[in-house]
Amino acid sequence: MTRAVTVRLDEADHAALARQADQLRVSPGTLARMLVHAGLGEDVPARDARAAIAQLVRRSQQRPAADAVTLVNDARAALGSHG
């Protein structure tokens, strides 16, 4: 659930917000929300790790079986670092 707040900015601040948002490839509204979060010292609510593990496993069951060690070894080879 989110609630909207209208914030009026002067031209310079609006331009700076738009410029930084473009650099970060997010919308000005998203960047404004990120800045409000940072300013209020509110972290993104931590997800429950146990639920996240269960969710990862649940989704994996919809995919073909694979060997995790082989995938990681291939990933390391792709990073140019595995022997």
Add this chain to the structure above:
Amino acid sequence: MSVVVDASLIVALVVADERQAAAEAHLQGWVESGEDLHAPGVLPYEVANVLARLVFDGDLEADGIADTWPDVAALDVVLHPFDLTQDGSAVAAITTRLRRRHATDSTYIHLAQQLDTALWTLDGPLARNAADVGLPVKLIT
């Protein structure tokens, strides 16, 4: 207490690896008992490469990547940067002991030594190799 987790444990949650249940049980147990999970800073790059490979091979929808990362992040693995002056020599020494040509595995083992714990992995050859030379690596089967 802390444990160092190999990327293979994380990837085993993402794909239907035959050791998935064991990896899941260990991770759930560590989370439940309040163990801190640690890994070298290279881990996200390894996971990213695996996800890219799965998408390329058609085993994962591109949208699935967006669903996966928040759950991986929720594991709250503490990532450790590679200290060029302090870690380089130690990692090289471990790599030599393992008689390997490359050093990624050694960064995980070195971190485990620094934290006075063990690296947990699904990689049998690595675990046996490490055990032969007295390095702290534990195999999940």
